[in-house]
């Protein structure tokens with residue numbers, strides 16, 4: 653009986669360690685959101701009007717690289733290194749603050765060093781949130 657309990661404790665500890673590693677692995681794909689952006693929340697509620705406004709911005713400013721459906725296969729993508737991301741992956745894994753940050757600041761800074769343009773000077777805060785709302789509606 654004592655052996656069984658010991659075995660049980662060992663197995664449970666093992667499972668806990670494994671799940672902790674799993675969580676660490678999940679977040680390792682994405683860079684941490686800097687404190688200026690961490691935790692900011694979307695003022696829009698995902699209504700049809702906001703999504704439509706975001707879609708118009710996406711079509712004119714994002715689709716050339718990220719592709720019409722966010723697969724990273726826009727006409728300009730072929731010549732880019734690194735390639736534009738498949739946005740569905742980021743939308744699934746990241747919070748709205750991450751998406752806002754990446755759209756606002758682009759990929760000019762390390763560790764991205766990419767051609768992803770910063771949009772904070774060309775789009776208003778509301779416009780960036782509209783795009784975020786559109787991206788989240790694409791799932």
Ligand code: HEC
Nearest residue numbers: 713714717734735736737742751754755759764766767768
């Ligand atoms: C000139 C091409 C280009 C344009 C235009 C562009 N992007 Fe990007 N984008 C990239 C590239 C390349 C990456 C991958 C490298 C990186 O993360 O910086 C990227 C990364 C991203 C990421 C991070 C994805 C992740 O998995 O971490 C998001 C979110 C994003 N773009 C959204 C947008 C949105 C929204 C627009 C339009 C407002 C846009 N991009 C316009 C090239 C572009």
